[in-house]
Amino acid sequence: MKDDRVYLEHILESIHLIQEWTVTGRDSLSGDARTQAAVLRRLQTLAESTQRVSDALKSRHPEIDWRAIAGFRNVVVHDYLGIDLDLVWRIVERNLPELGQCVESMLQEIQPDSAQ
Numbered sequence: 130m131k132d133d134r135v136y137l138e139h140i141l142e143s144i145h146l147i148q149e150w151t152v153t154g155r156d157s158l159s160g161d162a163r164t165q166a167a168v169l170r171r172l173q174t175l176a177e178s179t180q181r182v183s184d185a186l187k188s189r190h191p192e193i194d195w196r197a198i199a200g201f202r203n204v205v206v207h208d209y210l211g212i213d214l215d216l217v218w219r220i221v222e223r224n225l226p227e228l229g230q231c232v233e234s235m236l237q238e239i240q241p242d243s244a245q
Contacts (some may be wrong), residue, residue, distance in 0.1 A: 130158040133186050136178040137236050143175040149220055155218050168221065168228030169205055169212065174194050186235065 147168050151157045156165055179198045187195050201220070204212065 131181070133182050133239055134236065134242075136181045137232050137239075139178045139228060140175050141232050141236070143171040143231070144225045147171050147225060151221050158218055158221065159214055165217075166216070166228065168217065172217070172220070173202055173205045174229075176205070186239070189238075190231060190235060198228075 145184070148226055150164050158168060160164075176198050179193075179195060180202070
């Protein structure tokens, strides 16, 4: 079983990549199918990693809407033809920076060698 650090680092890496790919703004997402696919895939794997973070650590961070993240993952996986790019952009612009800050804090909170 992997420890929480592995999943948190993956979440943070995904956030950084998505931010890098969309740094020029909304048009970078809406105007390029390749960027859309890459961002959606990273959001999917990011959400998958949040589901693998231990319940103990999640319970210490109620400021993160874990259920909403899991719900979005289900939309990406099961309703990929009905994805709302306006919603995706709001997530990229508003939610990911906040999530990134929380994840950085969580990484500082846990010990490097502790299995959660």
